[in-house]
């Protein structure tokens with residue numbers, strides 16, 4: 001119960017704005033219960049007068065009153081129920097939006113820890129379970145309480161002694177609900193977990209269908225789904241069995257109560273202490289009394305199921321974003337593109353080892369800095385720190401001399417464009433996919449970016465050109481083509497700093513070659529931090545950083561490092577012809593002629609002192 005109270009306290013504030021509607025719904029419920037009570041009393045009157053005497057003149061009055069009361073009840077019931085559904089759905093809408101907003105700000109390791117399908121289940125089933133407690137639960141409880149009081153009062157009014165005798169059995173409902181609630185909660189948790197696991201398996205399998213087919217893993221995947229589906233079936237059957245057992249038990253108790261009423265009634269009528277009409281009305285009130293009492297008993301079950309959902313939603317809401325906006329943000333400034341790392345150290349949450357250890361380097365506006373090293377050396381972690389998915393545990397990263405922690409996140413990500421390892425495609429048209437680099441860009445700007453990214457020709461050849469629909473995993477485009485769409489998107493962003501994480505990974509050498517020229521155009525005039533194993537652009541780099549176990553072990557230009565014969569020389573090996581003949585980036589960007597429409601940013605004449613960390617932006 002404590003858990004339910006806490007969950008309620010946490011989610012009740014979301015009803016703000018709708019509480020007046022909750023009051024209206026409750027008023028409707030009260031009117032509805034009153035009209036039912038009135039209808040039963042009129043029925044008793046009809047039985048004892050019109051029916052007994054067989055007089056039509058005694059019929060019309062009560063009949064008209066009954067009809068009026070029934071019509072009022074129907075109208076109020078319709079309005080109240082519609083309003084209740086609307087309010088409940090608004091709550092679900094708000095809660096889901098809140099949780100989704102929170103999820104979107106969570107750090108990458110949260111998504112590595114939680115399976116996607118499980119998160120989907122939390123945002124759907126669990127959110128609805130909470131609604132059952134907070135909105136439907138409150139309305140249901142208040143209505144049930146009001147109805148129970150009305151019918152009980154009416155029964156007491158008719159025959160207080162008989163009513164008290166039948167109320168004696170009421171605690172049986174509560175005892176039954178208590179006995180069942182714990183087990184139903186467990187079954188409900190198991191069912192939700194299994195639901196999430198099924199969604200996860202289906203998503204993972206369909207997302208990996210090539211691996212499944214190529215490695216003949218179909219039977220393994222079917223087995224995986226079967227295990228989860230069986231767990232779901234078991235939990236679901238157990239939940240249904242418990243609920244059914246509870247229902248049937250309550251039915252038996254109800255029958256017991258009705259028999260008690262009839263037995264007492266027969267006795268009372270035979271002793272001439274009660275009319276038939278009064279007995280029927282009394283039995284009706286007792287009959288009407290059970291559903292609300294039963295609902296009150298069942299509320300405990302709804303609460304227990306909802307707390308299982310609430311616990312799972314709380315786990316998401318309690319996960320904190322690893323970075324946030326600064327309390328005193330630096331005002332926006334025209335970013336030049338100085339990037340500097342000063343003694344940066346970082347360990348992932350929960351990790352025992354540092355993934356980045358005392359890394360110091362700088363990149364000046366327009367420079368290309370290549371970060372290379374063996375797999376797992378910490379290269380991608382550096383890109384996550386620069387785009388501020390995480391903050392360093394020690395040391396400082398600066399943009400134009402301003403510590404990233406003081407820069408508003410949105411401004412930082414407008415100015416530091418990331419081209420991540422896997423090409424990210426949105427569900428939408430090719431145009432929308434490019435436009436998301438700079439929402440609101442004109443068609444001409446989008447096309448110009450696509451031409452610069454060497455993507456225009458293949459886009460124009462698509463059945464619907466720029467309006468062709470593509471989606472993650474379903475795009476009928478090659479890896480290299482998708483990567484060029486991503487480059488066009490980054491071109492459009494016009495960010496002065498670019499972070500490229502393995503831009504040619506996963507591409508064959510032909511596709512990689514097709515991407516290199518657009519990449520050069522993209523990098524032209526921008527500070528570029530490129531993380532790569534592919535060193536074909538290394539001769540162009542102003543600086544190469546070699547990372548090993550999170551530490552910088554070598555820094556220098558390609559020729560120097562090759563001559564040194566150390567870690568870099570081992571990684572570089574014999575270089576492909578393309579790289580050796582490749583022209584330097586700063587020299588070559590002009591040679592792309594009219595196709596290269598990127599405007600070069602003015603590189604300020606003076607770089608800031610490497611050791612200087614400014615609180616204020618450079619103007």
Ligand SMILES: Nc1ncnc2c1ncn2[C@@H]1O[C@H](COP(=O)(O)OP(=O)(O)OP(=O)(O)O)[C@@H](O)[C@H]1O
Pocket residue numbers: 108109112348349351355373374375376377378379380381382
């Ligand atoms: N979420 C995480 N939690 C804990 N450790 C992590 C996490 N992500 C990465 N690591 C560890 O941090 C280290 C650096 O990882 P990183 O992804 O930066 O390597 P990388 O050099 O980019 O490798 P690759 O070239 O294979 O992409 C690795 O040892 C890795 O195991």
